[in-house]
Structure formats: C-alpha cells, structure tokens
Amino acid sequence: MTEQLLHWLQSEQASHILKASILLLAGFVVSGLASRAIGRILINNFSQHHVVLFKRLVYWLLLALFIASALKQLGFSLSVLLGAAGVLSVALGFASQTSASNLISGLFLIGEQPFQLGDTIKVGNTTGEVLSIDLLSVKLRTFDNLYVRIPNESLIKSEMTNLTRFPIRRFDLLIGVAYKENISQVRQVMLNVADNNPLCLDEPDPMFLFLGFGDSSLNIQFSVWSKRENFRDLRNSLQEEIKLAFDKAGIEIPFPQRTVYLAQQATPTPTEAADATTQNHSV
Numbered sequence: 001m002t003e004q005l006l007h008w009l010q011s012e013q014a015s016h017i018l019k020a021s022i023l024l025l026a027g028f029v030v031s032g033l034a035s036r037a038i039g040r041i042l043i044n045n046f047s048q049h050h051v052v053l054f055k056r057l058v059y060w061l062l063l064a065l066f067i068a069s070a071l072k073q074l075g076f077s078l079s080v081l082l083g084a085a086g087v088l089s090v091a092l093g094f095a096s097q098t099s100a101s102n103l104i105s106g107l108f109l110i111g112e113q114p115f116q117l118g119d120t121i122k123v124g125n126t127t128g129e130v131l132s133i134d135l136l137s138v139k140l141r142t143f144d145n146l147y148v149r150i151p152n153e154s155l156i157k158s159e160m161t162n163l164t165r166f167p168i169r170r171f172d173l174l175i176g177v178a179y180k181e182n183i184s185q186v187r188q189v190m191l192n193v194a195d196n197n198p199l200c201l202d203e204p205d206p207m208f209l210f211l212g213f214g215d216s217s218l219n220i221q222f223s224v225w226s227k228r229e230n231f232r233d234l235r236n237s238l239q240e241e242i243k244l245a246f247d248k249a250g251i252e253i254p255f256p257q258r259t260v261y262l263a264q265q266a267t268p269t270p271t272e273a274a275d276a277t278t279q280n281h282s283v
Contacts, residue, residue: 020070027066035059052117052132105152106135115162122161123150168201169231171224173239176217178252183210183218189249190222193241199234201225217254 035055042051110133115121119130121140126148128140138155140148163169177186187208194206204225211219222242226234246253 017074020073023066023070023073027063027070030066031059031062034062102136102152105156106133106137108156109133109138109152114160115165119165120163122163123155123158126150127163164228167228168225169228170204171226171231171235171238173222173224173242174211174219175222175242176214176219176254177246178254179218181218181251185249186220186251189245189251190220190242193238193245194222194224197224197234197238197241199226199230199237201227216256 035058038058039051039055042054115130115133117130117133120127121130123140126140126142128142128146128148131139131141131147135152137149137151140150142148190208191206194200200206201224206225207221207223209221209223211221213219224234224238243253
C-alpha cells in the first residue's frame with residue numbers, strides 16, 4: 001500500500017493536482033492582497049461605494065484567472081469550459097428574468113449614484129442606513145437594527161428619498177394656538193426660542209407661516225434649519241422649548257372639544273295619553 005502511494009505521488013497526475021492546489025491557494029492570497037492594495041490607492045480619489053466595487057472586481061477577476069489556470073493543470077479544456085459557461089449563462093438568463101432585471105437596475109444605480117454607503121434612505125415604509133450596494137440588491141439597517149434587503153428593481157421603479165444627501169435639513173413644526181392669542185406675540189416667542197437653541201441655524205433664517213383658520217385654532221407652521229447630524233436632537237428640543245415658552249407667556253394650545261346636549265324625553269300628546277288610559281282599563 002505504501003509503495004502504491006509513493007508511486008502515485010511520483011506520477012504526473014499527482015504533480016498536476018499539486019500544482020493546481022498551489023495555484024488555487026496562491027489565487028486566494030494574491031486576490032486578497034491586490035484588492036486591499038487597490039482600496040488603499042483609490043480611497044482618496046473615489047467614493048467608498050466605488051472603492052468597494054473596484055476591490056470586488058479586482059478580487060474576482062484575479063481569482064478567476066488562477067482558477068482557470070488550476071483547471072488547465074488538471075486537464076480541463078478552457079474552450080470547452082467557456083462554451084459551457086456561455087450556454088449556461090443563456091439558460092440562466094431565460095430562467096431568471098427577475099435577477100436579470102435586478103442586475104440591469106443595479107448598473108443604473110451604480111451609474112446614477114442616488115445614494116452612497118452610509119447614507120440614510122427611505123423606500124416606501126422602510127427607512128435605514130445603506131450597508132452595501134450590490135448588483136442585485138441594496139442592504140439597509142433600520143433604526144431598530146433590522147437587516148432589510150431591497151431588490152434593485154424596486155428602487156428603480158419606486159420613489160426613494162435620501163435623507164442625508166445634503167448637509168442641512170429643515171424641520172417643519174405644525175402647531176395651533178387659540179383664537180384669542182395675538183399672532184405677533186406668538187411669532188416673537190417662537191423666534192426667541194429658535195434664537196436661543198444652539199442647534200438651530202441662523203442661515204437660512206427661521207420661517208413663521210400663518211396657515212389659516214382651523215376648526216378650533218389658528219394654524220401655524222414654524223420652520224427651522226439644522227445640520228443633518230443634529231436634526232433629531234433639534235426636533236426633540238425645539239418642541240419641548242416651545243411648549244415651555246408658551247406656558248410661560250400664557251399662550252394656549254387648544255384641542256378639539258365637543259359639547260353634547262341630551263334631549264329631554266318628549267311628553268306624550270293628549271291623544272296618546274287617552275289611548276294609554278283606555279288600554280289600562282280594558283286590561
């Protein structure tokens with residue numbers, strides 16, 4: 001048995017298998033090193049999204065070359081493999097039209113660049129941070145730490161909102177005050193609150209809009225701007241500060257009220273009373 005193993009190890013077949021294994025191992029090592037080197041070179045000139053795409057492209061191209069060389073060492077004909085791969089690609093294309101549509105949509109997303117890695121986007125009812133942009137889908141992490149995969153075709157066909165594309169955002173506060181209140185006083189109180197809030201930007205200026213007369217209040221929109229990273233803190237602090245300022249100034253925030261009147265029981269007419277008396281006597 002030992003002699004047979006030694007004889008096989010010294011054979012040409014074992015030599016080819018050993019060379020193929022070395023080529024595969026070298027392929028994984030060289031592909032990983034090359035992709036990391038490409039990432040370090042491009043990080044200063046391209047976006048993070050493009051750097052990730054270039055790294056993946058270099059990795060898989062180099063790995064494919066080493067795999068092809070290893071298969072050649074094992075005696076496989078590359079022309080036959082390429083022909084089989086072409087036939088398989090056509091068959092898979094007809095069998096998976098949805099994947100092909102997602103692939104084409106992914107190319108459009110890569111070219112258009114409506115968002116990048118790390119951006120916060122809203123698609124339908126889903127809002128989250130972009131973790132990866134692949135050829136078939138986009139992966140998001142929602143604010144409650146859920147992993148969501150959205151097909152690229154859905155992103156192309158539906159409305160998508162990028163919440164972090166621009167450096168500043170506007171917060172619109174809709175509020176109502178009682179009809180007895182002085183609009184000028186309300187405006188001044190809200191502007192003072194915005195001036196004293198360090199998260200509120202001075203440029204663009206805060207905006208006070210009197211929207212009209214509601215059923216139970218004078219409707220107002222108060223809009224302020226903040227840096228996108230401070231938007232959530234500004235939204236929370238501004239509403240609390242306005243409520244405290246209104247209480248201090250005696251400004252009333254009304255709420256809908258309903259007054260219900262219960263009608264008294266109707267008194268029976270004389271005819272109805274007489275009929276009731278006749279029935280009682282008959283019983």
